[in-house]
Amino acid sequence: MKPTPLLWSLFSLLLYAGLAAAPVLAVDETGPQRKALKVCADPHYQPFSSNDLSGYENRIATLIGKALNLPVEYTWFPQRMGFIRNTLRKENPDGSGYLCDLVIGVPKEFELATTTAPYMRSTYALVTAVDGKLASLQQAGELLSLNDAQKAGLKIGVTERSPGALWLARHNLFAQLAPYRAQSGDPEEFPGQPLLNDLEAGKIDAAIVWGPTAAYFVRTGQAKKLRLLPMVSEPGVQFDFAISAAVRFGEDEWQQQIDTILQTNATQIQAILQEYGIPLMTETTAASAQPQTQAETAPEPEKTTVTPYADHIQCDPDGKNCKIDLFLTKGFRAFGQCQVCHGIDGSGSTIAPSLLEKLKELDKDTFYNRVENGYQGQIGVMPPWKDNPNIMNNLDSLYAYLKARSDGVIPAGTIERY
Numbered sequence: 001m002k003p004t005p006l007l008w009s010l011f012s013l014l015l016y017a018g019l020a021a022a023p024v025l026a027v028d029e030t031g032p033q034r035k036a037l038k039v040c041a042d043p044h045y046q047p048f049s050s051n052d053l054s055g056y057e058n059r060i061a062t063l064i065g066k067a068l069n070l071p072v073e074y075t076w077f078p079q080r081m082g083f084i085r086n087t088l089r090k091e092n093p094d095g096s097g098y099l100c101d102l103v104i105g106v107p108k109e110f111e112l113a114t115t116t117a118p119y120m121r122s123t124y125a126l127v128t129a130v131d132g133k134l135a136s137l138q139q140a141g142e143l144l145s146l147n148d149a150q151k152a153g154l155k156i157g158v159t160e161r162s163p164g165a166l167w168l169a170r171h172n173l174f175a176q177l178a179p180y181r182a183q184s185g186d187p188e189e190f191p192g193q194p195l196l197n198d199l200e201a202g203k204i205d206a207a208i209v210w211g212p213t214a215a216y217f218v219r220t221g222q223a224k225k226l227r228l229l230p231m232v233s234e235p236g237v238q239f240d241f242a243i244s245a246a247v248r249f250g251e252d253e254w255q256q257q258i259d260t261i262l263q264t265n266a267t268q269i270q271a272i273l274q275e276y277g278i279p280l281m282t283e284t285t286a287a288s289a290q291p292q293t294q295a296e297t298a299p300e301p302e303k304t305t306v307t308p309y310a311d312h313i314q315c316d317p318d319g320k321n322c323k324i325d326l327f328l329t330k331g332f333r334a335f336g337q338c339q340v341c342h343g344i345d346g347s348g349s350t351i352a353p354s355l356l357e358k359l360k361e362l363d364k365d366t367f368y369n370r371v372e373n374g375y376q377g378q379i380g381v382m383p384p385w386k387d388n389p390n391i392m393n394n395l396d397s398l399y400a401y402l403k404a405r406s407d408g409v410i411p412a413g414t415i416e417r418y
């Protein structure tokens, strides 16, 4: 698992969720002569791509098409569950080959396709109103030296499971964190649109979003004049990521062809990215953060014998339609603070492990201890909760709730009370 920027909260999370790495496809390298540069992109994904061709990835595709002396043809598909499976890896039913041969923007470290050398490295950024509460900040890091009075009432919007959420929590700014869903139900919404709306409405004072999105906020924000301050990676929280184009596994020649074009057009690409105001980093200014590896499985723990939720659930005789009491409801509410990292349903994210699995491994005392004092392992840093009465006063409820979820006794989400 590794930290994941907003773009692929809206991207890889969905892809990873839906697609365990499929077997490598066998591809005929010599393939038919190309008549067009076939690109797959999201039609409503500003500022990345748009069906009016105004996204910067559209502009890069045009450059590549010119270099190949081929017209660019698009297949539009929302950047959601199964994007690569439904685009780059999907064959046309009429037998004319794949829907497309190129996707312009994916993380360099990408599980679902072969990537070119990166053509840009951007970073998450803090977007604030020029004349808002954070007007005096010169650097995003100065957030950490605000005093209590300055922090009071301050709200910083972040997408669940994003490095911004992790960063705020690590630096004791959890009270300032306003969590947003990574993906809305509306495929026409651009990434981060709810954050921009709330920023403009003054409901939040800042947002930490992926660089191109931050730039888009600044360019298109109407109600308020906005600005962005780049976030700086630190050990354990990576904000900057390299971006590449993607081709199907096995198409090495095609990949090299695109690589060469990206390199020979590097200056023009740079100019496009700057035109869009995207915060860019060179490899030397970027974090040398290594991809983090998954924690080893904990040794088999002592099992607790008492079922902590037994007296708090009532079901129909067939075990269905379960309801929970106030005790477990409190646990569910407390769990709301864990979702931003451990996922809406507790099943884990790219930055934190599945609590449903953890609850099978950890005994009760270890759970209490880790929640109270925090825990640093190979995945990252779990913040301590000992100063948070909402959690500490409801630890029994929280544990029982998660245990019931882990044992599959109750479903995710709100459950009726009895």
Ligand code: HEC
Pocket (backbone or CB within 6 Å): 165, 166, 169, 170, 295, 334, 335, 337, 338, 339, 340, 341, 342, 351, 352, 353, 355, 358, 362, 367, 370, 371, 375, 376, 377, 378, 379, 380, 381, 382, 383, 385, 391, 398
């Ligand atoms: C800011 C992100 C974040 C939040 C919020 C968070 N956690 Fe975690 N948690 C983590 C990370 C990261 C790990 C993995 C640590 C590792 O193994 O590297 C973790 C691990 C854990 C573990 C496993 C510890 C172990 O021994 O392996 C438990 C249990 C846990 N969290 C419970 C909770 C609970 C309960 C809450 C809500 C009160 C919560 N966490 C909120 C980030 C978070």
